[in-house]
Amino acid sequence: MASKTALIYDEEMTRYKLLWVDPACKIEVPERLTASYGALLAKGLSERCVSIPVRQATDEEILLVHRQEYLEAVKQTPHMTLEDLMTFTQQYGDVYFHPNIFHCAKLAIGATLQLVDSVMTEKVRNGIALVRPPGHHSQRSAANGFCVFNNVAIAAHYAKKRYSVKRVLIVDWDVHHGQGVQYCFEEDPSVLYFSWHRFEHQSFWPSLPESDYDNVGKGKGAGFNINVPWNKVGMTNSDYLSVFFHVLLPVAYEFNPELVLVSAGFDSAIGDPEGHMCATPEIFAHLTHLLMPLAGGRLCTVLEGGYHLTSLAQSVCQTVQSLLGDPAPLLPSVSSPCDSALESLQNVRSAHQPYWTCFKHSATAPVSEPSTKHCRTQGGAGEEVQPEQLTGQAEEQTEEEVVWPEPLPRTAPPVRTAAALPAGGEDTLPQGCRRSVEAPHTMGTVQRLGDELNEEVKDERVVRSLRQVISLLDQVEKKEIRNGLAVVPDISLAVKFAVQHALSSTDRVLVVFVGDGELSVDSHDGRVLLVQICSKQPKPQTSQYHVSVCLKQGPGDVAGFLHSVLVLLLPLAYELSPGLVLEVLVHSSVTEAAWVQLTSLLQGLALGHTLALLQESQGALVRASAASLMGDPVPALGPQGPLSPEDVRTVEEERRRLEVTWGMLHTSVAGKKSLEQNK
Numbered sequence: 001m002a003s004k005t006a007l008i009y010d011e012e013m014t015r016y017k018l019l020w021v022d023p024a025c026k027i028e029v030p031e032r033l034t035a036s037y038g039a040l041l042a043k044g045l046s047e048r049c050v051s052i053p054v055r056q057a058t059d060e061e062i063l064l065v066h067r068q069e070y071l072e073a074v075k076q077t078p079h080m081t082l083e084d085l086m087t088f089t090q091q092y093g094d095v096y097f098h099p100n101i102f103h104c105a106k107l108a109i110g111a112t113l114q115l116v117d118s119v120m121t122e123k124v125r126n127g128i129a130l131v132r133p134p135g136h137h138s139q140r141s142a143a144n145g146f147c148v149f150n151n152v153a154i155a156a157h158y159a160k161k162r163y164s165v166k167r168v169l170i171v172d173w174d175v176h177h178g179q180g181v182q183y184c185f186e187e188d189p190s191v192l193y194f195s196w197h198r199f200e201h202q203s204f205w206p207s208l209p210e211s212d213y214d215n216v217g218k219g220k221g222a223g224f225n226i227n228v229p230w231n232k233v234g235m236t237n238s239d240y241l242s243v244f245f246h247v248l249l250p251v252a253y254e255f256n257p258e259l260v261l262v263s264a265g266f267d268s269a270i271g272d273p274e275g276h277m278c279a280t281p282e283i284f285a286h287l288t289h290l291l292m293p294l295a296g297g298r299l300c301t302v303l304e305g306g307y308h309l310t311s312l313a314q315s316v317c318q319t320v321q322s323l324l325g326d327p328a329p330l331l332p333s334v335s336s337p338c339d340s341a342l343e344s345l346q347n348v349r350s351a352h353q354p355y356w357t358c359f360k361h362s363a364t365a366p367v368s369e370p371s372t373k374h375c376r377t378q379g380g381a382g383e384e385v386q387p388e389q390l391t392g393q394a395e396e397q398t399e400e401e402v403v404w405p406e407p408l409p410r411t412a413p414p415v416r417t418a419a420a421l422p423a424g425g426e427d428t429l430p431q432g433c434r435r436s437v438e439a440p441h442t443m444g445t446v447q448r449l450g451d452e453l454n455e456e457v458k459d460e461r462v463v464r465s466l467r468q469v470i471s472l473l474d475q476v477e478k479k480e481i482r483n484g485l486a487v488v489p490d491i492s493l494a495v496k497f498a499v500q501h502a503l504s505s506t507d508r509v510l511v512v513f514v515g516d517g518e519l520s521v522d523s524h525d526g527r528v529l530l531v532q533i534c535s536k537q538p539k540p541q542t543s544q545y546h547v548s549v550c551l552k553q554g555p556g557d558v559a560g561f562l563h564s565v566l567v568l569l570l571p572l573a574y575e576l577s578p579g580l581v582l583e584v585l586v587h588s589s590v591t592e593a594a595w596v597q598l599t600s601l602l603q604g605l606a607l608g609h610t611l612a613l614l615q616e617s618q619g620a621l622v623r624a625s626a627a628s629l630m631g632d633p634v635p636a637l638g639p640q641g642p643l644s645p646e647d648v649r650t651v652e653e654e655r656r657r658l659e660v661t662w663g664m665l666h667t668s669v670a671g672k673k674s675l676e677q678n679k
């Protein structure tokens with residue numbers, strides 16, 4: 001199985017630069033690439049990737065998006081004098097030309113298409129293309145915002161044409177709106193374009209009305225264009241994550257793409273002089289991780305913006321490490337998004353309510369009285385470059401220096417997964433998965449825990465399995481293994497013992513319980529959170545640390561199951577920030593495909609420290625669980641039944657009950673206000 005990560009880069013793309021004075025363009029420098037690539041080299045990441053050569057795009061490929069006349073015009077630029085280049089440049093907004101930029105722009109497309117080829121032919125699982133010039137602002141007949149040709153838009157067309165890909169998801173996490181991509185696909189339901197962007201009520205570049213949340217696509221493409229405007233600067237990890245959980249991911253799973261392209265601009269990270277946002281480079285580890293289970297793992301990330309060299313390089317490394325499967329970093333203090341972010345979230349969800357079942361019974365009306373003032377001062381895009389800006393020296397604006405800690409190394413334990421199975425089950429384990437047995441010292445531990453819990457365990461087999469569970473937890477704690485899997489005869493005892501034992505070395509534990517029945521798990525005053533997904537209505541919960549979602553057709557309904565995972569479980573999990581995740585599966589209708597999705601998504605938490613406990617009857621899922629814990633690509637979901645409106649309502653009800661404690665569950669400003677009044 002393809003498990004590799006492609007890295008596509010060529011130094012040639014550093015060989016063009018701004019040749020005159022233009023304050024709007026001076027941040028787009030060759031060092032953006034050398035800093036990014038240099039960091040990958042220095043951290044030993046490039047050698048872990050498959051390096052794939054770039055190539056030049058053909059005219060035919062460029063014409064998938066651009067007009068012949070425009071291509072012919074750009075073709076002239078290598079032969080122009082400096083003066084001609086300046087004149088040519090002035091017909092476009094915030095962009096510059098150079099005698100070598102046409103060559104680089106063809107390589108930037110070619111690099112992106114090489115990445116698509118490598119992923120589609122399964123030479124690699126995923127990858128990143130480090131390119132200049134970027135692409136997402138460029139349009140059919142226009143260069144714009146440092147972009148000459150639209151790399152990602154061309155790639156989407158190319159994948160459709162060459163590989164008959166039916167649905168492409170484009171995630172644009174750059175801090176600017178990729179209006180060029182929007183224009184390209186706004187009537188096309190086969191390409192779902194998602195973009196968040198600094199907007200500030202249209203005062204921020206490119207200052208277009210069509211960048212707002214109410215631009216949902218046109219005609220057949222209605223619902224397939226998602227704009228999340230940031231109306232304030234300073235957005236944080238919590239704001240980004242909540243948009244992923246409450247907007248992008250539910251829609252993405254409903255859309256069910258066959259390929260995911262990321263317009264990976266890192267000007268949305270802290271320190272960037274354009275974005276002025278506060279999300280840390282570590283967020284990209286998680287954004288990447290959260291997209292990896294989609295489309296069978298076919299994920300192509302393509303560099304767009306990013307202008308603070310240190311922030312950019314760190315963010316690129318975070319992205320690549322997730323693509324490679326390294327444990328995701330902890331994100332401390334994830335909680336409620338800010339009011340302005342919530343306002344945007346609420347507006348986007350309301351605008352898309354007609355198109356997506358995941359919003360149908362949960363989104364409310366748009367915000368009627370925005371808390372933030374509208375300030376439409378600047379004009380549209382393409383402000384003219386002033387002659388004195390081209391020749392004279394514009395006043396240097398010194399940026400306030402922002403500092404943040406360097407991301408911690410993401411080191412993986414020597415063994416990824418260890419499994420404790422009943423005798424005879426070893427041949428079901430995938431390659432590289434270690435078999436684990438009960439360590440001698442665990443006898444005493446089990447006895448002590450039994451005393452603490454008031455449980456007298458007599459059955460030999462049960463004692464043995466508890467010892468195996470303790471052994472696995474000890475190995476996780478000592479960072480000898482990243483995660484573990486155990487098949488146990490008595491699941492509720494195993495959970496009880498595991499939680500009790502884990503709490504001696506970690507502050508918080510998340511228990512994810514799939515199936516019916518009851519687990520006696522105490523919240524230990526907020527140290528343990530239990531989330532159950534089941535089919536039989538359990539008794540109503542009052543605790544904010546005991547969550548249960550009872551689905552109409554039970555966990556076997558893939559769409560309903562994943563919906564509850566995305567909008568309830570993951571936000572809770574990220575806010576809890578546990579040191580350990582216990583995944584518990586008892587007899588249940590959950591499908592292998594859905595279970596594996598869950599297992600993969602949960603590995604973004606707790607540095608990947610997960611223990612999966614399977615009831616003996618669930619033996620059929622051992623292999624798939626182990627493969628997922630090992631980091632194997634998550635198989636594509638394939639065609640799915642529709643999301644049931646009833647399940648959406650059930651999840652929404654539980655979300656409302658819990659949002660008084662859990663800020664990450666907020667989806668509207670009003671919801672947050674009611675919480676604050678409760679306090």
Ligand code: X5A
Nearest residue numbers: 094134145146205304305
């Ligand atoms: C790719 C990208 C930004 C252009 C900003 C112009 N372009 N003010 O980030």
Ligand code: ZN
Nearest residue numbers: 174176265305
């Ligand atoms: Zn940008």
